[in-house]
Amino acid sequence: MFDPSMVPTPDPNPLPAPYWVFKLLLVVTFALHILAMNFMLGGALLALLARWRQKGSQFGTRIFYDVAKKVPVMMAATISLGIAPLLFVQVLYGQFFYTSSILVAWPWFLVLVLVVCAYYGFYFVSYQGQRRHQAVGRVMLFSTTLVLIIGFIYTNNLTLSQVPANWAQKYFSSTSGWGLNLAEPTLVPRYLHFMTAAVAVGGLYLVLIAWSKWKQDQQYARAIFQLGGKAFLYATMSQFVIGFWFLFSLPKALRMIFLGADSLATSLLCFGLVAALVSIFMMSAALKKDNIRLAALGVTSVTALDVLTMSTMRELLRMAYLKPYYNPQQFAVQTQWSPFLIFLVLFVAGVAFWFVMLKRYGLFSKTKAAQQ
Ligand code: HEM
The missing domain is CATH 1.20.120 (Four Helix Bundle (Hemerythrin (Met), subunit A))
Structure with missing residues (x-):
């Protein structure tokens, strides 16, 4: 029987803003992150589909390059908009998220390498001028596959972070840090x-x-x-x-x-x-x-x-998963409004800036x- 007291205690540093503010920001910034990711990944998949379905035809190739040109920008948006929920998830669920990240350590580290390689491939495709390299379609497919793998690693880590009762068994069955959460x-x-x-x-x-x-x-x-x-x-x-x-x-x-x-x-x-x-x-x-x-x-x-x-x-599902181990009342709160306001202004300005760029x-x- 798993003892909930085995879960690491939360960071003792007080929250610099009320709990609900972080919760709201986590949900909103996650939605933005996932929207940008969808534009990037869905755009790349549909560009490939256009190329595959209408190979040689005027529109298939044109759609492919039109969309492919925008993919690196959406990749940048995905990464920038991923940092905000990454910060909030560490503040609110650090003890769960860090533990699961250690359990899937190598795939988790690999995300950085995969992001860089995928990014490189997307740029390669988007910078093709009149003389287009023959391998463009294959490079696009390669980068898109890497992005699909990155998403899979995220789902592995996040599902594992919600089930502390499975951690010990997972750790003792293999300490290599390569294991994903495939039994979930x-x-x-x-x-x-x-x-x-x-x-x-x-x-x-x-x-x-x-x-x-x-x-x-x-x-x-x-x-x-x-x-x-x-x-x-x-x-x-x-x-x-x-x-x-x-x-x-x-x-x-x-x-x-x-x-x-x-x-x-x-x-x-x-x-x-x-x-x-x-x-x-x-x-x-x-x-x-x-x-x-x-x-x-x-x-x-x-x-x-x-x-x-x-x-x-x-x-809400994460909270239901973690109910036996997680008590938001545990957090000490020491509100620091001025840095929070600066964050808010910069965040809104950043999102507005994205709209200008789009x-x-x-x-x-x-x-x-x-x-x-
Ligand atoms: C570039 C390819 C990426 C893809 C395809 C991707 C995809 C995803 C997916 C599918 C999830 C949800 C997983 C789940 O709940 O099962 C997720 C969550 C998340 N992603 Fe990304 N992601 C990418 C990059 C990034 C990067 C670079 C960051 C950080 C800088 C990031 C930060 C996050 C965070 C923090 C969450 C979890 C938020 C939460 O638990 O509330 N992502 N991502």
């Missing part, structure tokens, strides 16, 4: 849930790109819209299978928080499912009626809300032109 029943559905979401949101990214080009080059924009919109549709529809697989892979007591035992978690799940359904109907209508505005504005807003809802559910990239800048 939620691992595969959870990972697939994230990766399928990346394809859906990557599809939305393509819709936004199509929207920005709608007026100048409608035939080409329509091809991107069809590819992105359909990817969004099929990926979101398949989430109804993968999501329920994930839900039913959870231990019963934890699953029940979403099925009536906890009113907030249950309401969020219902809202998330309805939002997904609404986005499917909206996207399907938009594709049928060739209504780029409905897809770019309507579906994006509903999906952004859905990602925030699911990020909150993920946090605008310069051609997104969000042709609102009037896109009206039908």
Whole structure:
């Protein structure tokens, strides 16, 4: 029988802001991180699909290079927006997160190497001029595979951080630090849930790109819209299978928080499912009626809300997992408002700066032109 007192004690340093502030920031910054990751990974996968499906045709190659050019920027956003939740998760769950990171030490270290290699490959593809290297498709596929592996390592570490009762057995069965959390029943559905979401949101990214080009080059924009919109549709529809697989892979007591035992978690799940359904109907209508505005504005807003809802559910699930070992009252709080305000101002300015950069990239800048 596992003794909860074996879990390391939290850092005795007081929190510099109230607990709920960190919790809120963790959820919001995680949602931003995952959105950027989805743009990057989903964009890369769909660029590869465009190249593979329409090899040799004018649009397949054009879509590939158009999207591939934007992938390094989204990679940078993923990394920068990953640092914020990394800080908050260490503050709130350091004793769990550090322990699991030690247990999967080598794959965890490997993330840095994989990020650098993937980044290099993405840059290689995006900097191709008129004379394009033959291996461009293979390099893109290689980098995208590395990113898929990075996501898998994250899911391994984070699932392990939530089950302290499995740590000792895992450690004593092999002290090499190479072991992943492969025996975890939620691992595969959870990972697939994230990766399928990346394809859906990557599809939305393509819709936004199509929207920005709608007026100048409608035939080409329509091809991107069809590819992105359909990817969004099929990926979101398949989430109804993968999501329920994930839900039913959870231990019963934890699953029940979403099925009536906890009113907030249950309401969020219902809202998330309805939002997904609404986005499917909206996207399907938009594709049928060739209504780029409905897809770019309507579906994006509903999906952004859905990602925030699911990020909150993920946090509630973590709290349910850690309930026997975690007591937020344990934290001493000594609020330091001035550094916190500086952080907040810089954070908001940083996010605003990203929007300016995206605008310069051609997104969000042709609102009037896109009206039908
Ligand atoms: C570049 C490729 C990356 C991919 C594909 C990726 C993907 C993911 C995924 C799928 C998760 C959720 C795992 C789960 O809950 O099961 C996650 C969580 C997280 N990622 Fe990333 N990530 C990447 C890079 C990074 C980097 C470079 C950082 C840090 C600088 C980072 C910071 C985080 C943090 C802190 C969490 C957990 C937040 C929490 O538990 O609330 N990620 N990432």
